[in-house]
Amino acid sequence: MSSVLGVSVGAGTVRLARPQHGGPHGFVPPFQFDVQSIVMPEQHAEESAADAIAATLSASPEVAATTITFRSEPQARAVRAAMARRQLTNYQLVPEAVAAVHFAHATTDMREVSTLAVYDLGASGLTVSVVNARTSDVYQCERISDISGDYLDSLIREQQIASGRIAHPADPAGLSALDALCRAAKEQLSHSNAVALPSEQGLVLLTQENFEALMMLAIESSARMTRDVIIRAQHPVQAVLVIGGGARIPLIARVLERTIGVPVLVPPEPETALARGAALLARPAQIQQAPAAPPQTPLAEHDDATPAWLTAPTKRRPLSALTDRAHARRELNVAVLTVSSLVVVAAIGLGLGYGPEVLERGSSSEGSQAVPATTSTRPSTVEPTPTVVVPTEVQHETVAAPPVEQRQTEEPAPPPPTQGPNTFTVVPGLPPVVLPTLPPGAIPGL
Numbered sequence: 001m002s003s004v005l006g007v008s009v010g011a012g013t014v015r016l017a018r019p020q021h022g023g024p025h026g027f028v029p030p031f032q033f034d035v036q037s038i039v040m041p042e043q044h045a046e047e048s049a050a051d052a053i054a055a056t057l058s059a060s061p062e063v064a065a066t067t068i069t070f071r072s073e074p075q076a077r078a079v080r081a082a083m084a085r086r087q088l089t090n091y092q093l094v095p096e097a098v099a100a101v102h103f104a105h106a107t108t109d110m111r112e113v114s115t116l117a118v119y120d121l122g123a124s125g126l127t128v129s130v131v132n133a134r135t136s137d138v139y140q141c142e143r144i145s146d147i148s149g150d151y152l153d154s155l156i157r158e159q160q161i162a163s164g165r166i167a168h169p170a171d172p173a174g175l176s177a178l179d180a181l182c183r184a185a186k187e188q189l190s191h192s193n194a195v196a197l198p199s200e201q202g203l204v205l206l207t208q209e210n211f212e213a214l215m216m217l218a219i220e221s222s223a224r225m226t227r228d229v230i231i232r233a234q235h236p237v238q239a240v241l242v243i244g245g246g247a248r249i250p251l252i253a254r255v256l257e258r259t260i261g262v263p264v265l266v267p268p269e270p271e272t273a274l275a276r277g278a279a280l281l282a283r284p285a286q287i288q289q290a291p292a293a294p295p296q297t298p299l300a301e302h303d304d305a306t307p308a309w310l311t312a313p314t315k316r317r318p319l320s321a322l323t324d325r326a327h328a329r330r331e332l333n334v335a336v337l338t339v340s341s342l343v344v345v346a347a348i349g350l351g352l353g354y355g356p357e358v359l360e361r362g363s364s365s366e367g368s369q370a371v372p373a374t375t376s377t378r379p380s381t382v383e384p385t386p387t388v389v390v391p392t393e394v395q396h397e398t399v400a401a402p403p404v405e406q407r408q409t410e411e412p413a414p415p416p417p418t419q420g421p422n423t424f425t426v427v428p429g430l431p432p433v434v435l436p437t438l439p440p441g442a443i444p445g446l
Contacts (some may be wrong), residue, residue, distance in 0.1 A: 003018055004063065006018075006067050006279025006281070007067070007068045008069045008272075009079065010123065011045065011122060011124030012039060012045070013271075014038045015036065015271070015272055016038075018033060019033055020032040020034060035272045036052075046078040046079045050085070050086050050088065053091070065090065065092075069274045069275075069277075070096065080093070097129035098138070098277075098281070101241075103274070103280060104133070104277075108241075114238060115237045116133040116237060116240075117237040118130075119226055120243050121244040121245070122244045125143055125144060125147075126225070127142070128143075129142075133238075140229055140232055142229050146221070148246075156204075156211070159206075160178075160202075168201075184197060185206050189206065194208065223258075226260065230260065239263045239265055244271060247267075247270035247271070248271075
């Protein structure tokens with residue numbers, strides 16, 4: 001049976017959460033997880049997280065998916081680099097606020113909450129996010145280090161040293177041990193009214209009343225900061241989710257509810273909420289088969305809702321029509337070339353003085369009668385005629401359609417001049433050409 005892994009990378013602790021399978025069908029209750037915490041220096045958090053993930057995947061081959069939370073884009077890049085160095089690829093990165101929202105949905109009734117504020121107080125700082133509880137879109141996210149779990153521990157340490165019951169440690173190791181003792185006292189005050197813990201330097205004695213008085217200013221400052229983030233997000237929230245190790249302090253929930261005026265949600269074991277939310281987001285990779293191709297339906301049979309232009313076959317012209325059109329264009333091109341050649345030859349002949357022979361040969365080879373000119377009254381010049389555009393669309397039975405007769409709106413042209421002996425028509429439809437009379441002997445050989 002496959003499993004998933006959720007990982008949260010904190011400043012000094014990496015937490016790994018694996019859901020416990022329950023029931024005969026592998027049902028996974030969202031509140032039952034196996035959680036492992038690894039304490040390490042803050043500078044090596046990403047490397048330690050990658051080492052822990054690699055060790056877990058090696059010891060548990062059934063883990064099919066891994067989800068890792070990140071606080072910022074630089075941290076995400078560091079996690080990717082650490083995972084790449086260990087050749088780990090089957091994972092996904094999600095923002096911490098998104099994992100928190102999914103965890104809230106799994107443990108709390110969120111039907112009336114459309115926008116959620118997440119108050120995450122960890123060891124190194126406070127992160128406040130405003131998130132859409134239905135789409136997981138992050139509207140606003142801000143982080144400060146002025147208030148943190150380490151700062152609250154330092155307040156307890158300084159207060160104990162100032163009371164005279166605890167001697168100031170002489171070395172950094174003793175200072176770290178005293179800080180750990182103050183942290184344990186702070187956590188015990190979440191469910192007791194007083195705590196007394198012995199140490200090498202003395203007795204750490206703290207009551208709930210003294211603790212709240214010591215923490216009040218810092219917690220009220222964090223509540224105002226949360227309210228300002230919500231105002232800047234411009235989305236009113238319906239609830240505040242408090243997570244992180246600092247969420248175990250009851251005073252925080254009371255101050256937030258009084259300052260913001262909405263319900264405050266504090267889940268059990270709030271320091272592991274991000275790891276458990278990441279595990280809820282992990283999904284094993286599934287190999288999806290390519291869908292089978294739908295059966296081909298005839299083009300003529302289509303649904304009434306489908307537009308006809310999507311299903312109707314393309315109309316094509318018959319092959320005979322295309323052949324007739326090609327023949328018509330070919331014949332038109334041949335006719336144009338013939339006329340152009342005759343005009344050029346006639347002009348050359350006239351220039352060289354061989355006009356009568358050329359015209360005589362042309363008239364003898366021309367099998368048709370000459371058409372009288374109707375457009376020019378000047379016999380000495382040849383005016384160009386307008387180009388006639390032949391329609392390209394032709395019918396199947398004919399090559400070219402007969403010309404359409406145009407009505408004469410202007411006055412009728414004068415009758416053509418009488419054709420003399422030196423007047424010749426070279427091309428039907430063009431003005432006649434008048435040749436000058438040459439004296440005998442002008443052309444040698446004639």
